[in-house]
Amino acid sequence: MPEFATPYSGTTLDRPMTKQELIRAIRYAIAAEYEAIQLYMQIAEAADDELATAVLKDIAEEEVVHAGEFLTLLTHLAPEEKQLYDEGAGEVREMMEKLGIEHEAA
Ligand SMILES: [Fe+2]
Numbered sequence: 188m189p190e191f192a193t194p195y196s197g198t199t200l201d202r203p204m205t206k207q208e209l210i211r212a213i214r215y216a217i218a219a220e221y222e223a224i225q226l227y228m229q230i231a232e233a234a235d236d237e238l239a240t241a242v243l244k245d246i247a248e249e250e251v252v253h254a255g256e257f258l259t260l261l262t263h264l265a266p267e268e269k270q271l272y273d274e275g276a277g278e279v280r281e282m283m284e285k286l287g288i289e290h291e292a293a
Contacts, residue, residue, distance in 0.1 A: 206264065213261045220254040223247070 204212065224247045231243035262269040283290045 217257045224250045
């Protein structure tokens with residue numbers, strides 16, 4: 188079990204992560220948040236219990252917040268990726284313009 192006094196206890200590393208390892212771990216954490224959202228929404232939509240559905244949808248929404256936190260952390264750790272995200276966003280905005288779909292200007 189991890190211990191508070193030894194921050195790397197419980198990990199498979201016997202040293203601090205490198206920056207690239209941290210970036211990969213954060214990407215994995217983002218994927219885990221989206222997987223959790225999918226799982227909780229699937230259960231919420233399948234459940235025949237009003238409270239369980241409400242709790243699961245509430246937690247799913249919190250996971251979206253967590254994903255946002257991790258995405259912000261990732262773009263801080265890997266600012267070069269932000270340029271690529273912006274490039275992708277620009278490509279979608281171009282498609283939206285071609286299709287006559289309104290969008291917010293970046
Ligand atoms: Fe989370």
